[in-house]
Amino acid sequence: MIYTVTLNPSIDYVVRLDTLKTGSVNRSENQDKYPGGKGINVSRILKRLDVDSTALGFIGGFTGGFIEEALTEEKITTRFTPVKTDTRINVKLKADQETEINGQGPDLTEQNISELKQELSSLTSDDLVVLAGSIPGALPSDFYQELIALITKQGAEFIIDTTGDALLESLEHQPLLIKPNHHELGEMFDTTLVTIEDIVPYGQELLKRGAKNVIVSMGKDGALLITPDLTVFAPPIKGDLKNSVGAGDSMVAGFISQLNRANAQSELEDAFRYGVASGSATAFSDDLATKDKIVNLLPQVTLKILN
């Protein structure tokens, strides 16, 4: 079974307007509300690709209720830990540029924390846990380390999609996949990465530190897959950008959807192909991508083997 853990879910409130004038009253053209948070997005795309998962995490208040209902409507299994304060609302402003305001996160009690850990207490070596997104301020910054200890003790695998020290500290526990974007990768090493030649050595460094596979996403400039046996570049697919929120999560989900854990080279290449199609399909959609959109883009994915 695949479990996704979203410690800090959100309603993504997408507001579309022509231009955004700060310091003035702006009128939106239209707006939408979507269940969000990185693990939840992974569960939503997996479902669309006919792969079941169970969504875990902290959820609370009327905003949490909206998310649970939306996921139930999409037939996604949830086993969220209920908390007293409201799940955050993240504001995504789509004007000539995309601007995001991501909220803090709910207050959590010791009881909430142990209930979430309890959900991870009966994993087996057949299970894969996706840890994705920011850690709410109410939790210690090394909270993912605590979850990783629980997961690996039971022989389950994990994928982690987060940033900074939380990501770097996870590497020695050999995540099956990590997927920083090139800005996040640069920040981790206190540098700026632009070209493929800049990025590859840092991706390889993440492998050396323990990651089993690394994808470095580069937004409209494509993506790199770096494994111990191959380095592959996927040039960007051309299309009209509608919404880049969730493109990275879609890429992770597309990749996972094709893994049957044999880890063969061709399997990783196919998984990467699905990842790229899923990321781009979401970038070209208002909400997360549909299966049709992903499958239609697959023939446009080209892979350039760099070694």
Ligand SMILES: Nc1ncnc2c1ncn2[C@@H]1O[C@H](COP(=O)(O)OP(=O)(O)O)[C@@H](O)[C@H]1O
């Ligand atoms: N404007 C775009 N055009 C084409 N593909 C895109 C675009 N934005 C994102 N993608 C695809 O989705 C992937 C993930 O997007 P990215 O923005 O890098 O992730 P994140 O949301 O984690 O920052 C990219 O590597 C690319 O394959």
Ligand SMILES: O=P(O)(O)OC[C@H]1O[C@](O)(COP(=O)(O)O)[C@@H](O)[C@@H]1O
């Ligand atoms: O947990 P964080 O880092 O605040 O990110 C949460 C936000 O990221 C998203 O999951 C989108 O992530 P990506 O664009 O990286 O795929 C939104 O749904 C959500 O609002």
